[in-house]
Amino acid sequence: MIKNVVEVEHVQKIYGKKNESQSVALKDISFTMKEGEFIGIMGPSGSGKTTLLNVLSTLDRPTGGTVRIAGTDLTQMKNNELADFRAETLGFIFQDFNLLENLTLYENIALPLSLQNVKPVKIRERVEVVSKQLGIHDILTKYPAEVSGGQKQRTAAARALVHEPAIILGDEPTGALDSKNATSLLETMTELNAKQNVSILMVTHDPQSASYCERILFIQDGELYKELKRDEADREHFYKQILDVLATFGTQKA
Numbered sequence: 318m319i320k321n322v323v324e325v326e327h328v329q330k331i332y333g334k335k336n337e338s339q340s341v342a343l344k345d346i347s348f349t350m351k352e353g354e355f356i357g358i359m360g361p362s363g364s365g366k367t368t369l370l371n372v373l374s375t376l377d378r379p380t381g382g383t384v385r386i387a388g389t390d391l392t393q394m395k396n397n398e399l400a401d402f403r404a405e406t407l408g409f410i411f412q413d414f415n416l417l418e419n420l421t422l423y424e425n426i427a428l429p430l431s432l433q434n435v436k437p438v439k440i441r442e443r444v445e446v447v448s449k450q451l452g453i454h455d456i457l458t459k460y461p462a463e464v465s466g467g468q469k470q471r472t473a474a475a476r477a478l479v480h481e482p483a484i485i486l487g488d489e490p491t492g493a494l495d496s497k498n499a500t501s502l503l504e505t506m507t508e509l510n511a512k513q514n515v516s517i518l519m520v521t522h523d524p525q526s527a528s529y530c531e532r533i534l535f536i537q538d539g540e541l542y543k544e545l546k547r548d549e550a551d552r553e554h555f556y557k558q559i560l561d562v563l564a565t566f567g568t569q570k571a
């Protein structure tokens with residue numbers, strides 16, 4: 318049976334205390350994500366994409382509604398429980414890689430496991446597996462400054478995968494890459510998703526990147542504006558459909 322990896326119900330996020338000037342970042346968002354889905358989040362600047370990702374990442378708490386990830390209700394958890402949950406259940410890929418410059422690629426990839434006190438033998442095993450998958454197995458002793466942008470991003474992807482998270486979350490994961498490296502990362506993500514059923518949710522401005530997803534959620538003014546499914550469409554056709562939706566932003570409500 319296919320499980321839901323994410324269940325977002327009527328999530329609201331208002332910044333600022335009562336009596337102060339308040340900013341409504343998320344009005345009322347609901348959606349579910351099935352295990353093994355590859356979802357993109359798109360929307361204009363200020364529409365609430367990063368806020369939504371932060372709420373899913375447990376880095377921020379919603380002011381209303383519930384968020385369940387892998388069956389766990391995040392809104393019921395204490396801060397220290399959230400930190401453990403984040404370390405065990407989530408993987409992250411950021412735009413700026415977030416690699417530690419003083420650690421080798423191996424040590425960077427191993428970090429999520431080292432922090433959880435996993436045995437060294439098991440760590441070595443997992444780092445081997447993911448670094449082979451991502452084609453960076455022969456450069457593991459190098460430091461981030463000694464490798465290319467694409468290799469850094471594949472290292473960040475390996476680190477996101479090493480502890481076998483329930484879901485990988487990305488905020489503009491291809492944002493700092495040239496088009497060749499961006500394509501290579503997106504192909505890798507597609508392969509991980511297709512062959513290993515890794516659930517991936519990423520925020521992106523870029524319709525080309527979004528065209529690799531199976532489903533896109535468009536948000537505007539903190540609300541779900543439209544949803545697009547790729548179904549059997551090829552990537553080029555899906556890309557055109559995405560452009561069509563982006564063109565309607567600000568001009569009409571779906």
Ligand SMILES: Nc1ncnc2c1ncn2[C@@H]1O[C@H](COP(=O)(O)OP(=O)(O)OP(=O)(O)O)[C@@H](O)[C@H]1O
Pocket residue numbers: 332333340341342360361362363364365366367368369
């Ligand atoms: N910490 C904060 N305090 C107050 N308001 C905030 C805060 N963070 C975000 N906002 C507001 O919430 C709204 C949504 O912001 P968010 O960062 O989620 O947008 P975004 O869709 O990620 O935009 P971008 O594409 O520019 O990254 C904006 O109006 C923003 O000004």
Ligand SMILES: [Mg+2]
Pocket residue numbers: 366367368
């Ligand atoms: Mg943002």
